[in-house]
Amino acid sequence: MQDIEKFIGGFSRFQQQYFNDNPDLYGSLRGGQRPRTLLIGCCDSRVDPVLLTGSDPGDMFVVRNIANLVPPCTPTASAGVSSAIEFAVCELEVERVIVLGHARCGGIRALMAPRPPQRETDFVGQWMRIAQPVAERVRRDLAHRSSDEQHHACELASILLSLDNLLTYPWLKRRVEEGKLKLHGWYFDLQSGALMAYSARQQQFLPLVCPLPAAH
Incomplete structure (x- = not known):
């Protein structure tokens, strides 16, 4: 109670x-409602995008799922996530899409260390297959690194995968090409409290908000 x-x-x-x-x-x-931002975040209870950004009601259209993934635009794409993206982009005409990933993501950890299904269903495993190519690349390229480093790399790479998958939706890609829509990849490091953003120019995540000194 x-x-x-x-x-x-x-x-x-x-x-x-x-x-x-x-x-x-x-x-x-x-x-x-007329939000100007669509944020695609993780279901993780530690990573509430409205709380993290100090948003008021009406500021942000939020889609949350395990590991903040965007499925590619295919006939079998998840209708729940894809329909929310379609509504935000085509009906609300948002001006930006933010994919917000985070450290210590349970979905990514399950992807990097898979186990046989524990239940009659395996919805989590089926969903996380969206990011399977990323996990395989990380395991191959960072085989000499620790599991924590591999998980971190996969968390970052899955954000980039979601940004690429957004561009497979033709109506979204058109708005990007017309300059009416911007895409952003953010990463919340809940260990240090920092907020990182992907820089396409430098091809890496750079600090948007640095950690507080006490967090070190």
């Missing part, structure tokens, strides 16, 4: 902040 009481108390604070202290915000949102 402690969790439930915490959630109810949290909603009361939310209600006070957005319906009493700032009634105009939801007044404007009742007519519809």
Whole structure:
């Protein structure tokens, strides 16, 4: 019951902040949403994109799944994720898409150290096959590195895979080519507290927000 009481108390604070202290915000949102950002993040409970970015209601259209993956545009693509991307890009006409990965991702760890299915279903394993080519490349190219280093490399590479897969959606690619949509790859290092962003020019992840000195 402690969790439930915490959630109810949290909603009361939310209600006070957005319906009493700032009634105009939801007044404007009742007519519809116009977020300018689509964020594709992980389901991990430690990585809440709204909390991490300090966003208000209406700022961000969020899609969360295991390991923040984007399936390629194929007839068998996951309708849940693909339909959310389609809605955000084609109907809401967002101006940017951020793929937000993070350190110590359980989905990537399961991909890098697979086990036989433990249940009658294997939905997690089926989903993580999207990133199988990345895992195989990391194992091949970094065979001499530790498992932690391989996991870290796979976390970063899976973000780039998702960015590439976004461009397989023709309507999304057109908006990118027309200059109406920007794609971003971000990585939250929950060990240090840093936020990294992929630089296509330098072909590496660089700090957007450096860790606090105390985090070292």
